[in-house]
Amino acid sequence: MKGVRHYPGFLAMTIGCLVVLYAPLIVVTVYSFNGSTSITQWGGFSWRWYADVFTGPEAPRFAAAAWNSLTIAVLAATAATAIATAAAVAMVRGGRFRGKSATFALINLPLMVPEIVTAVATLIFFSAIGLTTGYLTILIAHVTFCIPFAYLPIAARLEGIESSYEQAARDLYATRAQAFRLILLPLMAPGIISGFLLAFIISLDDFIITNFVKGAGMETLPTAIFGSVKQGIKPNIMAISTMMLAVSVLFVTLSYFINRSGQKTRA
Amino acid sequence: MNAPTVDIRNAVKRYGTVTALHGVSLSIADNEFFTLLGPSGCGKTTLLRMIAGFEDVTEGEILLFGKDIARLEPNHRPVNTVFQHYALFPHMSVIDNVAFGLKMKGMALAERRARAGKMLEMVHLSAFADRLPAQLSGGQQQRVALARALAPDPKVLLLDEPLSALDLKLRQAMRVELKQLQEETGITFIFVTHDQEEALTMSDRIAVMSAGHVQQVGSPRDIYEAPVNRFVADFIGETNLVPVTVEAVADGRATVLLPGGHRMSCAADAGIGPGAHHLSVRPERMNLGTTGDLEAVVERVVYLGTDLQLHTHLDGGQPLHVRLQNSARADLPAPGARVALQIEEGAARLLVD
Ligand SMILES: Nc1ncnc2c1ncn2[C@@H]1O[C@H](COP(=O)(O)OP(=O)(O)OP(=O)(O)O)[C@@H](O)[C@H]1O
Ligand SMILES: [Mg+2]
Numbered sequence: 001m002k003g004v005r006h007y008p009g010f011l012a013m014t015i016g017c018l019v020v021l022y023a024p025l026i027v028v029t030v031y032s033f034n035g036s037t038s039i040t041q042w043g044g045f046s047w048r049w050y051a052d053v054f055t056g057p058e059a060p061r062f063a064a065a066a067w068n069s070l071t072i073a074v075l076a077a078t079a080a081t082a083i084a085t086a087a088a089v090a091m092v093r094g095g096r097f098r099g100k101s102a103t104f105a106l107i108n109l110p111l112m113v114p115e116i117v118t119a120v121a122t123l124i125f126f127s128a129i130g131l132t133t134g135y136l137t138i139l140i141a142h143v144t145f146c147i148p149f150a151y152l153p154i155a156a157r158l159e160g161i162e163s164s165y166e167q168a169a170r171d172l173y174a175t176r177a178q179a180f181r182l183i184l185l186p187l188m189a190p191g192i193i194s195g196f197l198l199a200f201i202i203s204l205d206d207f208i209i210t211n212f213v214k215g216a217g218m219e220t221l222p223t224a225i226f227g228s229v230k231q232g233i234k235p236n237i238m239a240i241s242t243m244m245l246a247v248s249v250l251f252v253t254l255s256y257f258i259n260r261s262g263q264k265t266r267a
Numbered sequence: 268m269n270a271p272t273v274d275i276r277n278a279v280k281r282y283g284t285v286t287a288l289h290g291v292s293l294s295i296a297d298n299e300f301f302t303l304l305g306p307s308g309c310g311k312t313t314l315l316r317m318i319a320g321f322e323d324v325t326e327g328e329i330l331l332f333g334k335d336i337a338r339l340e341p342n343h344r345p346v347n348t349v350f351q352h353y354a355l356f357p358h359m360s361v362i363d364n365v366a367f368g369l370k371m372k373g374m375a376l377a378e379r380r381a382r383a384g385k386m387l388e389m390v391h392l393s394a395f396a397d398r399l400p401a402q403l404s405g406g407q408q409q410r411v412a413l414a415r416a417l418a419p420d421p422k423v424l425l426l427d428e429p430l431s432a433l434d435l436k437l438r439q440a441m442r443v444e445l446k447q448l449q450e451e452t453g454i455t456f457i458f459v460t461h462d463q464e465e466a467l468t469m470s471d472r473i474a475v476m477s478a479g480h481v482q483q484v485g486s487p488r489d490i491y492e493a494p495v496n497r498f499v500a501d502f503i504g505e506t507n508l509v510p511v512t513v514e515a516v517a518d519g520r521a522t523v524l525l526p527g528g529h530r531m532s533c534a535a536d537a538g539i540g541p542g543a544h545h546l547s548v549r550p551e552r553m554n555l556g557t558t559g560d561l562e563a564v565v566e567r568v569v570y571l572g573t574d575l576q577l578h579t580h581l582d583g584g585q586p587l588h589v590r591l592q593n594s595a596r597a598d599l600p601a602p603g604a605r606v607a608l609q610i611e612e613g614a615a616r617l618l619v620d
Pocket of ligand 1: 282285305307309312313461
């Protein structure tokens with residue numbers, strides 16, 4: 001059979017896709033180092049917009065938003081990972097139980113529901129139960145939509161761990177709790193860390209849902225950037241976007257390698 | 268009289284509509300090397316897992332030293348298992364693996380390290396104490412699994428085809444070592460295998476199983492020399508099943524009409540009456556003669572090193588294998604030749620079908 005490379009138009013299509021996907025990112029990254037105030041004219045290499053992010057007029061606003069984003073991401077990812085771990089153990093190790101497929105669908109539903117629908121529904125829900133929008137509502141919303149992202153790598157990992165390890169532990173006088181803590185949890189660790197990192201990034205990047213449930217005066221980094229762009233794009237936005245991109249790439253890469261190294265040491 | 272170490276009474280196991288075990292009863296004595304032998308899917312692993320506590324018993328009961336263990340969790344049973352693929356904890360060093368059971372039993376660090384070290388010495392792996400399981404060969408992993416299961420000094424050791432992943436040489440060496448270990452420790456071993464040679468060389472007693480039933484329980488000699496039915500005769504070693512007619516039974520002996528018209532007398536178990544039966548004759552227990560009990564036509568002569576095997580068929584077309592010692596004999600029959608075969612005294616066994 002001919003390789004896919006030999007199909008006519010393969011090269012053009014590949015280049016087209018790559019350009020559409022990555023050219024904007026490259027432009028943003030490159031222009032974040034632009035020496036001039038213009039966002040289209042190159043004025044030589046400089047760190048000035050990075051300095052502006054930390055010391056410029058908008059610095060206090062960005063700092064507060066960054067702090068909110070960071071703490072929400074850590075808390076939401078932690079809670080989502082804990083819930084996803086429990087869910088994965090129940091789904092993968094719980095044998096057959098009634099409503100198993102329904103549970104699986106429920107866990108993964110947020111991946112399929114359009115984000116805008118979730119955003120509106122969540123907002124309606126919060127106002128219906130009389131919860132004032134703010135930090136707490138953002139956190140609750142983030143925990144919910146982070147669960148499936150944490151769940152997928154954890155469940156995949158657990159599926160690859162034979163149940164004979166836990167049985168061997170139980171056979172050697174470990175209680176259920178000891179078998180979980182001393183054997184299953186360490187073996188699941190790469191999946192759990194990977195799930196946590198993914199959930200963290202998803203929370204950090206979220207805009208649509210956050211924008212709906214954040215309430216007045218409350219900002220996360222994405223909503224602060226959006227607010228600032230509404231008054232025209234300044235190069236400091238490119239600097240801040242580049243920094244977020246760097247964090248995302250770092251975490252996703254980390255998540256990938258942790259998952260892979262875990263697979264290699266499996267005996 | 269002492270209660271048997273493990274007493275299985277009419278144990279039934281059902282998975283939904285599948286019945287894996289149909290009322291198995293076995294009594295296993297103290298210090299015994301007991302083997303469950305049978306083809307794939309006959310329920311050996313299921314029975315072992317029920318003793319270990321990983322599966323519950325659908326009906327019947329399993330007693331350990333006279334006490335019903337149905338309600339005991341696996342960690343409360345004085346029984347340890349060597350798993351088929353060893354299930355060594357991949358994130359723990361060899362010594363920590365071996366010490367795990369001791370730790371769970373609450374033994375102090377210094378004491379359990381010392382005991383784990385001794386166990387490793389016993390399986391000749393002291394030099395590997397700090398390695399991870401993934402850094403060991405299959406044979407070494409197998410020994411670690413053995414040391415780990417023996418360290419807490421269980422009353423019963425369960426072994427699920429522990430040698431099946433090893434190559435032939437190592438497997439043969441490990442058979443001897445396992446048997447020695449069992450004799451030294453005095454622990455009751457319940458050993459699962461589908462390899463009849465393994466079962467015959469190591470066991471004190473063997474239970475031959477098929478399709479969820481125990482077919483026969485006995486010493487290796489009993490099982491080999493006196494199989495009770497066609498399944499056992501066929502499964503253990505190589506045998507010829509010759510269709511015969513029993514003409515009369517008297518005083519535990521039967522007069523048997525062989526294909527070809529000769530008659531012979533052989534022992535008959537209770538339950539054998541006149542009519543059609545099968546006679547089991549091991550290939551090595553027939554000889555060439557000038558006159559014989561059976562007459563056959565040689566198809567092929569197969570050279571096996573120490574032995575020669577004659578592939579023959581009777582006049583009715585039934586195949587018959589004969590194994591001869593490879594002595595320097597000149598009178599080897601050629602393919603197509605007619606030969607007379609004598610069955611050794613006491614070597615033929617009448618089977619209940
Ligand atoms: N969890 C299960 N659910 C349904 N059927 C099962 C289950 N476990 C085993 N069985 C069935 O029970 C029967 C006995 O299985 P078991 O594993 O005990 O066989 P075995 O004698 O150990 O075979 P092998 O030599 O291949 O390991 C098989 O027919 C198998 O399909
Ligand atoms: Mg098995």
